[in-house]
Amino acid sequence: MLPLSGKGRKCKIRITMENSENKQQKQRSRPYPRYDLEDAVGFIRVVNKLGGTKVSPQVIAGELKKSVTNSSYTGRVSSAKQFGLLSDDGGKFSLTDLCRGILFPREGGDEMDLIKRALNSPALYVELINKFGGKKIPDMTALGNILHLDYGIQPLAKDYAAKNFVSSLEYAKVLMNGILTFETSGIPAPASASETWVGKEQFVPSEKNYLTFEFSGVKVIIPRRKETEEAIADGEFKSAKEAIAEFGERFIKKDESAQNTQ
Numbered sequence: 001m002l003p004l005s006g007k008g009r010k011c012k013i014r015i016t017m018e019n020s021e022n023k024q025q026k027q028r029s030r031p032y033p034r035y036d037l038e039d040a041v042g043f044i045r046v047v048n049k050l051g052g053t054k055v056s057p058q059v060i061a062g063e064l065k066k067s068v069t070n071s072s073y074t075g076r077v078s079s080a081k082q083f084g085l086l087s088d089d090g091g092k093f094s095l096t097d098l099c100r101g102i103l104f105p106r107e108g109g110d111e112m113d114l115i116k117r118a119l120n121s122p123a124l125y126v127e128l129i130n131k132f133g134g135k136k137i138p139d140m141t142a143l144g145n146i147l148h149l150d151y152g153i154q155p156l157a158k159d160y161a162a163k164n165f166v167s168s169l170e171y172a173k174v175l176m177n178g179i180l181t182f183e184t185s186g187i188p189a190p191a192s193a194s195e196t197w198v199g200k201e202q203f204v205p206s207e208k209n210y211l212t213f214e215f216s217g218v219k220v221i222i223p224r225r226k227e228t229e230e231a232i233a234d235g236e237f238k239s240a241k242e243a244i245a246e247f248g249e250r251f252i253k254k255d256e257s258a259q260n261t262q
Contacts, residue, residue: 035076036171039076039079040085048099057077129182144159216252
């Protein structure tokens with residue numbers, strides 16, 4: 001505010017200087033894990049140490065000697081959520097079933113299977129895995145540029161996002177000579193106590209986490225997610241169902257009928 005004098009009066013005027021760049025809305029990157037998967041698993045171990053269920057942000061931040069507004073703390077919370085390891089429970093944080101499966105694996109191989117599942121949880125990583133599966137990952141500079149040009153990551157964040165993606169692939173052991181070898185076994189490992197293995201072959205999924213269909217003796221188990229439910233509702237599963245049913249009729253029902261006549 002500057003004083004302005006005139007005959008017999010004084011007043012004040014406000015001088016405002018605006019940078020034209022400030023008038024424009026600041027561009028932000030699409031969500032991406034600001035910390036890699038290994039760091040996220042380390043973070044959830046801290047949450048588990050503090051009880052693992054409905055732990056307050058202040059308690060977690062205090063354990064890390066950070067404030068709840070510290071960017072390191074908020075970045076780790078965001079990353080753990082994107083990897084499907086942490087849930088917001090009424091303003092407090094709880095470990096997910098996927099997270100508990102990683103921390104407390106039922107069998108020796110379960111931990112790595114679930115780590116791969118966590119790797120395939122962030123929306124950005126799902127797209128990248130689909131793009132580069134079975135292919136050589138570009139060098140860091142090229143990958144960063146691809147993230148910026150094709151995936152909405154801003155220039156200041158692209159190299160960091162690229163580094164975290166590759167580090168996460170290495171932690172999940174899905175990089176071989178630079179080639180992304182990510183594969184799923186077809187049936188995911190159990191994520192909670194309601195999902196069990198019967199013997200060593202039959203998987204009994206929970207209705208909460210999976211959609212189950214059976215066509216002509218072929219059982220199909222699909223993770224219950226918003227994307228999968230919407231795709232099925234839109235009819236994108238129709239052609240697959242017809243192909244599966246045809247396969248069942250030709251090779252399973254026919255074989256069962258032959259056995260019954262013997």
